[in-house]
Structure formats: C-alpha cells, structure tokens
Amino acid sequence: MDPIREAMLHRSRAAKIERRGKLISLFCITLIVVVVVAIFTFVASRGLATFFTDGVNLWSFLSKTTWAPAVKDAHGAAQVGALPMIVGSFGVTLLSAVVATPFAVGAAIFMTEISPTLGKKVLQPVIELLVGIPSVVYGFIGLSVVVPFIRHVFGGTGFGILAGTFVLFVMILPTVTSMTVDALKAVPRHYREASLALGGTRWQTISRVVVRAAMPGILTGIVFGMARAFGEALAVQMVIGNAALLPHNLISPAATLTSVLTSGIGNTVMGSLENNALWSLALLLLLMSLAFNLLIRWIGKKGEMK
Amino acid sequence: MSNPVITSRDVHLFYGKFEALLGIDLDFNRNEITALIGPSGCGKSTYLRTLNRMNDLIPGVTITGDIRLDGQDIYAPSQDVVALRKQVGMVFQQPNPFPFSIYDNVCYGLRLAGVKDRATLDSAVETSLKQAAIWDEVKDKLHKSALSLSGGQQQRVCIARVLAVQPSVILMDEPTSALDPISSTQIENMLLELRERYTIILVTHNMHQASRISDRTAFFLQGRLVEVDATKRIFLNPAQKETEDYISGRFG
Numbered sequence: 244m245d246p247i248r249e250a251m252l253h254r255s256r257a258a259k260i261e262r263r264g265k266l267i268s269l270f271c272i273t274l275i276v277v278v279v280v281a282i283f284t285f286v287a288s289r290g291l292a293t294f295f296t297d298g299v300n301l302w303s304f305l306s307k308t309t310w311a312p313a314v315k316d317a318h319g320a321a322q323v324g325a326l327p328m329i330v331g332s333f334g335v336t337l338l339s340a341v342v343a344t345p346f347a348v349g350a351a352i353f354m355t356e357i358s359p360t361l362g363k364k365v366l367q368p369v370i371e372l373l374v375g376i377p378s379v380v381y382g383f384i385g386l387s388v389v390v391p392f393i394r395h396v397f398g399g400t401g402f403g404i405l406a407g408t409f410v411l412f413v414m415i416l417p418t419v420t421s422m423t424v425d426a427l428k429a430v431p432r433h434y435r436e437a438s439l440a441l442g443g444t445r446w447q448t449i450s451r452v453v454v455r456a457a458m459p460g461i462l463t464g465i466v467f468g469m470a471r472a473f474g475e476a477l478a479v480q481m482v483i484g485n486a487a488l489l490p491h492n493l494i495s496p497a498a499t500l501t502s503v504l505t506s507g508i509g510n511t512v513m514g515s516l517e518n519n520a521l522w523s524l525a526l527l528l529l530l531m532s533l534a535f536n537l538l539i540r541w542i543g544k545k546g547e548m549k
Numbered sequence: 550m551s552n553p554v555i556t557s558r559d560v561h562l563f564y565g566k567f568e569a570l571l572g573i574d575l576d577f578n579r580n581e582i583t584a585l586i587g588p589s590g591c592g593k594s595t596y597l598r599t600l601n602r603m604n605d606l607i608p609g610v611t612i613t614g615d616i617r618l619d620g621q622d623i624y625a626p627s628q629d630v631v632a633l634r635k636q637v638g639m640v641f642q643q644p645n646p647f648p649f650s651i652y653d654n655v656c657y658g659l660r661l662a663g664v665k666d667r668a669t670l671d672s673a674v675e676t677s678l679k680q681a682a683i684w685d686e687v688k689d690k691l692h693k694s695a696l697s698l699s700g701g702q703q704q705r706v707c708i709a710r711v712l713a714v715q716p717s718v719i720l721m722d723e724p725t726s727a728l729d730p731i732s733s734t735q736i737e738n739m740l741l742e743l744r745e746r747y748t749i750i751l752v753t754h755n756m757h758q759a760s761r762i763s764d765r766t767a768f769f770l771q772g773r774l775v776e777v778d779a780t781k782r783i784f785l786n787p788a789q790k791e792t793e794d795y796i797s798g799r800f801g
Contacts, residue, residue, distance in 0.1 A: 436645070437645045441635075455647075
C-alpha cells in the first residue's frame with residue numbers, strides 16, 4: 244500500500260488529541276448537567292412533598308399569611324402561608340432594582356462616555372472591589388449603621404424592607420453597573436460618529452443612540468442584579484427583622500424566602516412538615532431564579548433580532 | 550473659480566507629533582462633485598474629516614490653517630460645532646444605520662433639531678428617501694429595522710439620513726467601497742442627481758468612479774495635495790508626473 248493511502252486510513256496524532264479533548268469536555272458537561280438535574284430533583288421531591296404527602300393546598304401555600312408549620316390551626320390544618328415571604332422577597336428585590344438602576348446607569352455612562360480614563364483607573368477597580376466584599380460584611384454594616392439610622396429617622400425597630408432594600412441596593416449596584424458598562428462599551432463607535440456627524444450633541448448621542456442601542460444589555464444587567472438580590476440570604480437576614488408577617492409598611496420587620504430558609508433549615512427534622520415546608524420555599528426560589536434566567540435569555544434574543 | 554463653498558488655506562494636521570497633512574490649499578465649488586483620490590494613507594480621509602471637524606474627536610490631533618465655509622472660519626472659537634455638522638453632512642465608508650427602524654433613522658437628525666410634528670417628519674422621510682433613490686424599495690417597511698436591509702440599501706438610508714437635515718455640503722468617505730458593483734452604480738447615479746442641490750466631496754479609491762461622476766479631482770500623496778483640476782484634465786493630461794503615474798497604475 245502506498246504511504247499516503249496508509250496515512251489516510253489511520254488516525255493522525257492531531258485527530259487522536261482532538262478526540263481526547265472532546266471526550267474530556269463531554270465528561271465535564273455531563274457532570275454539570277447531572278449535578279443540576281440532581282439538585283432540581285432533590286429540591287422538587289422535598290418541596291412537593293408538602294403538597295402531596297402533607298396535603299397542603301398549593302393555593303393556600305401561596306396566599307395564606309400565617310407561617311407556623313409546627314402549629315395546627317383550629318381545623319387541624321398546617322399553617323404554611325408563604326405570602327409574607329413572597330411579598331418580602333419581591334419587595335426588596337424590586338425596590339433595590341428600582342433604586343440601583345439610575346445610579347448604575349449614570350455611573351456606567353460616566354465611566355464609558357464622559358470620563359473613560361478616570362472610569363478605567365479609579366471607578367472600575369472600586370466597582371470590582373465592591374463585588375468582592377463578602378455579603379456578611381454588607382449585612383454587618385447594614386445592621387450597625389443602616390438599621391439604627393432608620394430607627395432614628397422613622398422610628399420603629401429599624402428592621403424591615405427599607406433596611407433590606409438599602410443593603411441590597413449597595414450589593415447589586417456593582418453588578419448592574421459593570422454589566423451596563425459592558426453593554427455601553429459594546430455599542431459600536433460608528434453609531435456615535437454617525438450621530439455626531441448629523442449634528443447631535445454629546446448628550447443627545449448618549450441618550451438617543453448609545454443607551455438605546457445598549458438597552459438589551461442594560462436590561463440584562465438589571466435582571467442579573469434582581470436575580471442576585473432575590474437569592475441573597477445572609478445580608479438580608481441580618482437587617483430585615485425575620486418576622487414572617489405580611490409587611491404593612493417598609494419599616495416593619497418582615498422576612499424573605501431566603502431569610503426564613505437560612506434561619507429555619509437547621510432547626511427542623513428531615514421529613515417533617517416543618518422541613519418540607521422550607522423545601523417548598525426553596526423550590527419557589529429555584530423556580531424564580533429559573534424565571535430570571537429565562538427572562539435574561541429572552542431579552543438577549545430580542546436584542547439580537549433588532 | 551467662482552464662489553467656492555469651502556475654502557481651505559495651508560491646512561496642517563498633526564497626530565501627536567506626526568504631521569499627516571502638510572499644508573493643503575483647496576477650494577470646493579458649489580453644486581459640484583469633487584473627488585479626492587490618492588493611495589491609502591495619503592491623508593485624503595483625514596483632510597475630509599477636518600471639514601466637519603470630526604477629527605476633534607480623536608485625542609492628540611492639532612489642526613492649523615484656515616478653513617472657511619461660506620466665508621466663516623469653522624475653527625473659530627465661536628463656531629458651533631453642532632451647527633457646522635448640520636451644514637456639512639457626512640456619509641461613512643461602512644454603512645452605519647442606527648439599530649432603529651428606517652423611519653427613525655431618517656428622522657434622527659430632524660428630531661435632534663427638535664422637530665416633532667408628525668406631518669413634517671413624514672414628508673421629510675419620503676423626500677429624503679426618494680432623493681436617495683431607495684423610496685420604492687423601503688416604502689412598505691419604513692418601520693422595520695434598518696439593519697434588516699442589504700449593505701447597499703443601508704448605505705442609501707444613511708445618505709437619506711444626511712439629506713433629511715438639508716446640509717449644504719455632503720462629505721463622503723469611500724461610500725461605495727464596501728458595496729457590490731450594482732449598489733455602487735445606484736449610488737453613483739444618485740450622486741449625479743444630488744449634485745443639482747448639494748456640494749459633494751467624495752473620497753474614493755476607485756479611479757473609474759472618480760472619472761465617471763466627479764467634476765473636479767484632487768490628487769493627494771503623502772499628506773500633500775499634488776494637483777487639483779477638472780476631472781477630464783487630471784485623467785487625460787495631468788500636469789504632474791506623480792499624478793500620471795498614479796492614474797496609470799504605476800504605483801499606489
């Protein structure tokens with residue numbers, strides 16, 4: 244057989260290495276998929292047990308306001324109303340996003356459009372530093388500064404949604420800012436040139452072209468921030484007051500899904516209703532983060548089509 | 550030469566310490582197409598961008614000399630750059646429509662100027678798109694994204710976007726070099742019609758394009774203006790040896 248033909252019939256060294264690489268990556272991705280599926284299955288099986296094994300009505304779980312899984316009411320039904328936590332979680336998430344967005348977008352515009360050198364040398368490192376601070380530090384500052392401040396100004400205990408919002412605002416600000424910076428930087432230079440060449444002022448160019456073109460990226464940043472706020476446990480638990488009551492104002496003690504989970508999960512017996520009810524909360528959290536993820540993808544896709 | 554729209558005298562431009570333009574004297578006549586030709590890096594695009602002060606955006610650029618639009622020194626401290634750019638429109642090499650609808654693209658300049666009246670905007674969009682010879686192709690999809698158009702259509706929308714502001718001069722920086730021959734021809738034919746109403750300054754690498762559509766041609770080489778004359782003369786009987794060498798393809 245001639246040598247060329249022979250070479251064609253055998254795998255080359257490069258092809259072997261390529262195959263090995265593919266196998267390794269396939270193994271890694273399979274592992275990740277298995278872990279994710281396992282987590283979902285576990286949380287779902289525990290979380291759904293509340294409804295199937297313990298016979299709690301799904302609607303009353305979502306709409307009742309009394310959270311006392313260990314206590315039965317007059318009819319002998321378990322009191323697992325998660326509405327206070329759902330309201331608490333959405334409250335702090337939405338409020339912190341609403342407060343953080345203008346600051347984040349403003350800071351990002353300053354860093355990319357108005358003073359890129361100052362932005363790169365000073366603000367970017369500061370933002371990155373903020374991301375790296377552990378959440379317990381934020382919680383501690385919230386506990387020792389924000390809560391007394393709110394108590395002083397508005398009265399009450401100082402614990403509540405307002406304190407949680409403030410702490411989360413500081414925590415998600417860097418996330419939203421840096422993602423907005425990336426979105427603004429990704430706007431091609433020629434859009435800016437075209438706008439300026441048509442007689443646009445700098446501000447008109449920023450507000451009408453750059454921000455508009457970067458909008459899908461900015462929205463993605465905001466949703467990422469919300470996902471982070473929704474899932475944050477420790478810092479919020481330290482300042483929100485941990486009372487599973489429907490909050491009637493922003494400074495009354497409240498609770499979030501995460502704060503009830505972190506404070507309760509270690510004190511219940513696996514398989515009991517108390518424990519299962521907490522898993523139901525965890526399942527709700529998981530579904531919400533899934534929803535946030537889908538929202539991000541949907542925004543991304545819509546941005547592409549433009 | 551009678552009544553030039555733009556006059557420039559002894560224009561020097563430095564990128565930091567590097568001198569990219571070494572004293573350009575060049576005038577542009579009203580309602581004429583002037584082609585700027587020359588090899589890459591000869592300074593013709595740089596010169597073009599001094600005329601609407603787009604070089605101001607690049608840090609480290611210094612410009613000396615005297616450039617006047619209708620007798621007004623455009624580098625005078627009192628010059629409003631925004632107003633200047635409304636008078637001197639620019640079309641870029643790469644079609645660069647905004648990621649908005651065709652309608653919003655064409656309206657952009659007018660809306661910047663504060664025009665809100667729907668009827669005014671509608672008629673400006675129609676007129677500009679007709680002038681840019683693309684109305685028939687897009688009239689049924691004005692509210693679709695301009696990015697969904699082909700490259701040649703995008704470039705004509707960009708031209709319409711400039712026309713809507715009603716500038717007196719239009720600068721074009723190799724407007725057809727990213728397009729296929731058919732789109733290029735469409736744009737060339739359109740330019741010949743636009744000449745009636747606008748002064749057009751066109752940078753081009755395409756010698757045939759310069760000879761087909763321009764009234765006058767200026768030949769740049771290494772930051773100098775070698776020669777400027779009626780296009781016929783430049784192509785048939787140039788005064789300078791360098792011009793002849795370039796046009797006959799001996800270098801560049």
